[in-house]
Amino acid sequence: REYKAAEAAFASTLTKTAMPTDLFVQVTGLTDGWTAAKQVNGGPLEAITVHGGAGYTNLDLNPADVAVVVGHPVTCSNPAVRLVVWWTESGLEVYAQNPTNAAITCTLHASDAFKGLPAGEKTVTLAAGGVASVSWQ
Numbered sequence: 001r002e003y004k005a006a007e008a009a010f011a012s013t014l015t016k017t018a019m020p021t022d023l024f025v026q027v028t029g030l031t032d033g034w035t036a037a038k039q040v041n042g043g044p045l046e047a048i049t050v051h052g053g054a055g056y057t058n059l060d061l062n063p064a065d066v067a068v069v070v071g072h073p074v075t076c077s078n079p080a081v082r083l084v085v086w087w088t089e090s091g092l093e094v095y096a097q098n099p100t101n102a103a104i105t106c107t108l109h110a111s112d113a114f115k116g117l118p119a120g121e122k123t124v125t126l127a128a129g130g131v132a133s134v135s136w137q
Contacts, residue, residue, distance in 0.1 A: 030072060
């Protein structure tokens with residue numbers, strides 16, 4: 001399955017290509033304020049920068065074909081909520097923060113685009129200005 005950024009992640013296989021430098025990759029449709037990552041050939045995730053709805057990274061296509069996923073490991077049904085996500089050998093840890101002056105009930109969704117990470121959904125209620133910690137194992 002190929003993913004598109006509108007589904008929180010872009011996934012594709014890029015063909016080995018002799019290049020004098022790494023390929024610059026820009027993925028649009030991402031959300032500022034949410035952690036984003038790159039995964040190459042099912043390996044460990046690497047955090048990437050998101051600014052103005054675009055994620056930025058690079059890929060070395062010289063050694064071999066590259067299966068890449070770029071996007072959000074976890075998304076939220078409410079884009080106002082801020083997400084800090086980190087990955088460990090045992091799963092995902094998420095801090096969800098409500099920057100508004102009203103309580104928010106929202107659904108957090110762990111993407112199945114990234115290999116080796118748990119997928120699924122969890123509903124959280126965040127008080128105004130509140131934070132929730134969520135774990136996926």
